[in-house]
Amino acid sequence: MKCPYCGNIDTRVIDSRPADDGTTIRRRRSCDACNKRFTTYEKVETIPLIVIKKDNNREQYDRTKLEGGVLRACYKRPVAAADIQATIDSIETAIFSREEKEIPSSQIGEIVMESLKKLDPVAYVRFASVYREFKDVNTFMDELKKILE
CATH class of the missing domain: 2.40.50 (OB fold (Dihydrolipoamide Acetyltransferase, E2P))
Incomplete structure (x- = not known):
């Protein structure tokens, strides 16, 4: 130095x-x-992660968006704040451990859903209903059947 x-x-x-x-x-x-x-x-120098959105636009990864989605899914659920933060940290670790410079938002969504499925089933269904854009009650019921099996 x-x-x-x-x-x-x-x-x-x-x-x-x-x-x-x-x-x-x-x-x-x-x-x-x-x-x-x-x-x-x-x-430690971090490499900026670029998220590829559904419309092929690219934007820099933003942890606050991830936190917002998980917190909305867990709203008024009996999930401890420490568990929510631990889940967000594990999701972020899974995202960054791929060591890719770009990641599709669909992969991030799948990682979030897997983590929420373990954390709280209702939070998982809430997130999945927005993420997968359920069009009607039948698609919603199909997702519920997957959880019940």
Whole structure:
């Protein structure tokens, strides 16, 4: 790491610890040439994920949209907030573990439905009814039969 004071490239780490946000490493460094100390922060570089929508438009992945959909599905259901957050985290992990730069929204929807099926069956049906755009009661009943089997 280059010293911000003298420009020397020989610096050493004195102390290393997680920063307050938990996603960054705070490093205290010392320059071997001028003996001044400075702090650096190290953060994992993430590749932006692009979501391919049904109409083939592309937009950057937005966690708040995922949270909104899951929270709407779980509205007034006896599901703990911690369980909802854990589910959202697991969905996001499944999405990013594919290590792809682009992912169709249909794949995200399927991952969400699988997770909601385990979390709460009513939340699953609510999400599926919007996601799969049920046209009538028969398609709704078909989905309910799948859950009951």
